[in-house]
Amino acid sequence: MPLPDDWSQSLTAGPLLAIAAGAILLLLLLIIKLKLHAFPSLIIVSLLTAVATGIPITSVVPVMLSGFGSTLASVALLVGLGAMLGALIQYSGGAQVLANKLITVFGEKRAPIALGVASMLFGFPIFFDAGLVVMLPIVFSVARWVGGSLLYYGIPVVGAFSVMHVFVPPHPGPVSAAAFFETNVGTLLLVSLLIAVPTWYLAVYLFSKLVAQRINLPVPSLLGYEETQEDPTNPPSFGTVLFVLLLPMALIFFNTGLNTLATGGVLPxxxxxxxxxxxLRLLGETPVALLITCLVAMYLLGFKRQDQAAGLQKIMDGALPAVCSVILITGAGGMFGGVLRSSGIGNALADVLGDLGVPLIFAGFMIAAILRVAQGSATVALTTAAGLIAPGVLAANYNSIQLAALVVSVAAGSVVLSHFNDSGFWLVSRFFRMDEKTTLKTWTVMETLIGITGFAGALAVFGAASLL
Incomplete structure (x- = not known):
């Protein structure tokens, strides 16, 4: 962060906590009560928070721009390329083909479970942002054809990507925590999957059934292309659509999988x-993998079906305006998180908690939760909390299963209480066309349930492993 080397935070945890709470309340007032657009609201609150926490005046704007830019760097390419890919799948009729196949094989009643399980498999190597954008056309198509609230189909999908991203290697958060705790990645993979699958069912799928009964969210248009109820003309085959969806997963696994194998000492x-x-790692970088997939999709879903290049260009170009608002608001959320991070709010609160002497498994969960609320990023919260408690963990001489359970417990804390400074909050809010109040009732509650359920699972595994 662009702060002077000689600057340090002089405020204690109490005032910093009050400022953070005031900033969140002000955002709620501006967005929900006064109906001010989220983009300027986040900028205003980021500016006021930076000044209130004592960040040097000359560094206020650089800090804001740094948080904004770093978020855009990780989100804009993924969302833009993913939107183009999604538009091609939607326009070609591929989304309807896949939706019809899912409904035929699993039935209408089990369609949400099928979507969730597919997303968990798809989310094994793919990061949350990219996986969500690519799966949205299928989710929307299933919801439109089967009927009912979009939440009944959308929550299992976004929850599946969230669970996999935060709990399961080869995603960066759990892999980094495993390195801090000197945990065997293979053991972590088994333990995390053992906890992640029931966590998804209990905290996500069952929650989706409940919330869909209370909130009837209509299916909006997606990526600049309005799907009709008519059968698509000359649609691609199911195998072609499945190949296009699996291609980025395979490419990205070159990166995440090889990195995990190298880190774990499996490769020479x-x-x-x-x-x-x-x-291979370059091909597996998410932007490169999505770019390759877009080019392949242009051929398989466009040229091979005898669509003209100008028509495909129009479809792909039409997808970008639809995601501009998503990208800008997500960047502004990253700006707010960057200000909170630079101000030292999360670190101050974590230091206070670390001095209380609570058991390590609870301390890791609570520190990660505080860092999550303070700065937004689950990955940052997970890796930072793991680093803070790592000396105690290494000194405790835990067995490999207990170490894996500790990683999951910290991961569980890093996912709770997602709000305005989390990019996932804004992605789900804008793609599902939900206002901020509804997003808090759905996405935020779901993320918190994932954290609590995952922690309960980690605690149970940790206790059982202590008897070995």
Whole structure:
């Protein structure tokens, strides 16, 4: 962050906590009560928070721009390319083809479970943002054809991506925590999946059934293309659509999977420095993987079906205006999180909690939860909390299963209480066309349930492993 080297936060945890709470309340007032658009609201509150926490005046705008830019760097390319890919799938009729196949195989009543399970598999190597954008056309198509609230189909999907992203390697958060705790990644994979699957069912799927009965959210248009109820003309085959969806997953696994294998010592020493390894990891970088998939989709879903290049260009171009608002608001949320992070609010609160002497498994969960609320990013909260408690964990001589359970407990804390400074909050809010109040009732509650349920699972595994 662009702060002077000689600056340090002089405020204690009490005033910093009060400022953070006041900032969130002001956002609620501006967005929900006064109906001010989220984009300027986040900028206003970020500016006021930076000044109130004592960030040097000359550094206020650089800090805001740094948070905004770093978020856009990770989100804009993924959302933009994912939107183009989603538009191609939607326009070609591929979304309807896949939706009809899911309904035929699993039945209408089990369609949400099928979507959720598919998203968990799809989310194994793919990050939350990219996976969500690619799956949205299928979710919307199923919801439109089967009927009912979009939440009944959308919540299981976004919840599946969230569960996989925060709990399961090879995602960066759990892998980094495993490195801090010197945990075997293979053991962590087994333990995290053992906890993640029932967590998704209890905290996400059952919650989706409840919330869909209370909030009837209509299915909006998506990515600049309005799907009709008519059968698509010359649609692609189910196998073609499935290949397009699996391609980015396979490519991204080159990156995340190889990195995990190298970190875990499975590959021969020095593999990471070899050209083949670096080329495969480059192909597996999410923006590159989505770019390759877009090009393949243009051929398979467009040119091969004898669509003209000008028509495809129009469809892909039409997808971008639809996601501009999503990208800008997400960047502004990153700006707010960057200000909170630079002000030292999360670190001050974590230090206070660390001095209370609570058991490590509870301390990791609570510190990660505080950091999550303070700065927004689940990955940052997870890795920071893991680093803070790592000395105690290493000194405790836990077995491998207990260490894996500790990683999951910290991960559980890092997912709770998602709000205005979390990019996932704004992605779900804008793509589902939900106002902020509804997003708090749905997405925020779901994320908190995931954290609480995941922590309960980690606690149970930790206790059972202590008897070994």
């Amino acid at each position: 020493e020095g593999s990471a420095n070899q050209t083949w390894f670096q080329v």
